[in-house]
Amino acid sequence: MRFIFIREMGASMVTVLHFLELRSVFHQEEIGKPFPVTIEKLAGIWHCTPRHAKLIVRKLVELDWIEWKAGRGRGNVSVMTLYADSDEILLAEVKLQINKGDVQEAMELMNRYGKAAAKDQIMDWLSEGMGFSSQLASQSVSHQDILRFPVYRRIVTLDPGLVYYHFDAHLVGQIFNTLVQYDLNSRSILPSIAHSWESSPDARKWTFYLKKNVLFHHGRELTAHDVVFSLNRLRLYPDTYEASWMFRDIDQLIAIDDRTVRILLKEPNYLLLRLLATIPASIVPEEIVWQDEKGFGEKPIGTGPFQLVRLTEGICILEAFPAHFLGRPQLDRVEILIFPELETGRLKEPNWASVMVSHGVQSKAQALREAVIQDGQDWCDTEAFFSCCNLLVFNQWKSGPHNHFKFRQALDLLIDRDQMIADLGGDRIYPAKGFRTYHPVLREVRARENEQPCHAQIMSLLQESDYQGETLRLVTTAYHEEDALWIQQRCGEYGIHLAVDVREPWEFSNRDCLPEHDCQLYGNVFSSDQISELEMYLQRNYFLPAFDESLALAINKEIGLTFQEPDRLAREHHLARIEAMIKENYAVLYLVQKRTLASFHKSLRGVSINSSGWLDFHKIWFQPDALQQQL
Numbered sequence: 001m002r003f004i005f006i007r008e009m010g011a012s013m014v015t016v017l018h019f020l021e022l023r024s025v026f027h028q029e030e031i032g033k034p035f036p037v038t039i040e041k042l043a044g045i046w047h048c049t050p051r052h053a054k055l056i057v058r059k060l061v062e063l064d065w066i067e068w069k070a071g072r073g074r075g076n077v078s079v080m081t082l083y084a085d086s087d088e089i090l091l092a093e094v095k096l097q098i099n100k101g102d103v104q105e106a107m108e109l110m111n112r113y114g115k116a117a118a119k120d121q122i123m124d125w126l127s128e129g130m131g132f133s134s135q136l137a138s139q140s141v142s143h144q145d146i147l148r149f150p151v152y153r154r155i156v157t158l159d160p161g162l163v164y165y166h167f168d169a170h171l172v173g174q175i176f177n178t179l180v181q182y183d184l185n186s187r188s189i190l191p192s193i194a195h196s197w198e199s200s201p202d203a204r205k206w207t208f209y210l211k212k213n214v215l216f217h218h219g220r221e222l223t224a225h226d227v228v229f230s231l232n233r234l235r236l237y238p239d240t241y242e243a244s245w246m247f248r249d250i251d252q253l254i255a256i257d258d259r260t261v262r263i264l265l266k267e268p269n270y271l272l273l274r275l276l277a278t279i280p281a282s283i284v285p286e287e288i289v290w291q292d293e294k295g296f297g298e299k300p301i302g303t304g305p306f307q308l309v310r311l312t313e314g315i316c317i318l319e320a321f322p323a324h325f326l327g328r329p330q331l332d333r334v335e336i337l338i339f340p341e342l343e344t345g346r347l348k349e350p351n352w353a354s355v356m357v358s359h360g361v362q363s364k365a366q367a368l369r370e371a372v373i374q375d376g377q378d379w380c381d382t383e384a385f386f387s388c389c390n391l392l393v394f395n396q397w398k399s400g401p402h403n404h405f406k407f408r409q410a411l412d413l414l415i416d417r418d419q420m421i422a423d424l425g426g427d428r429i430y431p432a433k434g435f436r437t438y439h440p441v442l443r444e445v446r447a448r449e450n451e452q453p454c455h456a457q458i459m460s461l462l463q464e465s466d467y468q469g470e471t472l473r474l475v476t477t478a479y480h481e482e483d484a485l486w487i488q489q490r491c492g493e494y495g496i497h498l499a500v501d502v503r504e505p506w507e508f509s510n511r512d513c514l515p516e517h518d519c520q521l522y523g524n525v526f527s528s529d530q531i532s533e534l535e536m537y538l539q540r541n542y543f544l545p546a547f548d549e550s551l552a553l554a555i556n557k558e559i560g561l562t563f564q565e566p567d568r569l570a571r572e573h574h575l576a577r578i579e580a581m582i583k584e585n586y587a588v589l590y591l592v593q594k595r596t597l598a599s600f601h602k603s604l605r606g607v608s609i610n611s612s613g614w615l616d617f618h619k620i621w622f623q624p625d626a627l628q629q630q631l
Helices: 013-025 037-047 050-062 086-100 102-112 116-129 166-175 225-234 240-248 270-274 287-292 362-376 403-414 417-424 440-449 455-464 477-490 506-509 530-538 550-563 568-584 623-631
Strands: 035-037 067-068 078-082 129-138 143-151 179-184 190-193 194-199 205-210 250-257 260-265 305-313 316-321 333-338 353-358 379-394 430-431 471-477 499-502 521-525 588-603
Touching: 013 037, 037 050, 050 067, 050 194, 067 417, 086 116, 102 116, 102 333, 129 568, 143 430, 166 305, 166 316, 166 403, 179 270, 205 225, 205 471, 225 250, 225 260, 225 287, 225 430, 240 333, 240 440, 260 568, 270 530, 270 550, 403 455, 403 588, 417 430, 417 455, 417 588, 471 477, 499 506, 530 550, 530 568, 550 568
Parallel strands: 143 333, 471 499, 471 521
Antiparallel strands: 035 078, 067 078, 129 143, 179 190, 194 205, 205 260, 250 260, 305 316, 316 333, 353 588, 379 521, 379 588, 430 588
């Protein structure tokens, strides 16, 4: 074959597009066989002048992708011969764009110009590059351990004060640290930036002592002033930071010296340590945030085990921070390819050293299963079930048919969760009965749920609610569109008009960005953690709009008792009562629960799934190939 693709020969992205467009128009022409064409025809294909079309032809000839014989004189048609393999050019360009981090551009090229065989070839190449690899570092004799994997949703922000989605929060947890950290397994608070702390008997005065030589990624040592700034940033600006509720009980924040912080509270709060271990409470460098607070979410600087080196629409790259105060991670680099949602499930899982968590991608989970079956002796499988469930949250701050208790009850009855799972499948595994799997307070509520409703009962409730055919407006993201459309069809069977508005994910991080709506459909991860549950009840962009005045008063009373209760089991009882009140009022409809599946090669050690359902990068390490062969 005459064609060899080398970008250094001068084949720019524009030239590649010109050739791919040419080949798509003349797709029936055989390679190596001349055919007649005019400059005017080419100018129309490339949307340019005839003079510019001649320049494009000259460039393609120089690259040896085509041969061109110009017609001499009036009426003599020019002749073109195609020599280059368009699939080969497309594959090379897609590889180049992905390696540059322009994943979206690469996928658009593939979907516009790639035939089925070419698409399979590209996805095979991508699959081979996923998972773990050990590469020789540039200008070094050492190897780098690199983890590369795809995600199918945009990273909205990496500012810990603004973070909303769980994957974003997971990345923030790799880039930042908090004063203390929470161990989910032991349910205990451990030192982090603070090496020790003490509190007054009434839990209103807290003093924290900071470790020495905790460095930010830009080299400056963290001080008590950064801690005061970070917490004040949240609590003093509730309109900007949805998580400000966490520190609304703080009366004073004092930097006693560079390594001592005192927190004075208005009321006793036995959950303060747990609040200080949350992602929004991450400590940020004061001067960097002041310089560009709006841009901090795209260029974050923390003290965490990994530092951000690149973030675009198509790729996010983290590298190990050698000076991390808790020790350098064993993993050197994490490369996250950000694919459009339409590519979900297209990647084939490699059969070696792969790490992947399937979040709402059943085809990915199935691919992982197949990989385990094919190479069972070398693969380990872990499945973590946590209450990641879809929710329908009503907006009581807006008037509409959903304000009526009987209307919400009718919706709850007509949404047959078992039928939804049967119809939609995927990673939907159980009807959601709430965040908890069981609690005595919920026994009576759930007993009523087991009664099978009939059509007449639902229609009677709608009539009692005085529903007059108004349109109920539901807002969601493309990720949950399938569930929303299923509910829309189900509502239609009972004469309820439901309009589905699919919005961008970033709009949900700030409720004020959303259009006027009657209800939201989204998913939330619940990890049996009291703070994550309180967050749902106290934050504006979660459940708070679902509470009418009387329900809000009752819930706030229980929340106050929860914060002032020193016993964990007693706090659980208060939280279960809150969930029971929400369910009894049908303020939020819990739909279906999901699961997370992780498959990994036996050479991978330190695998653990955190409270967000993601693998902790800083705990991962890889066994050398030589030792693997001895096992």
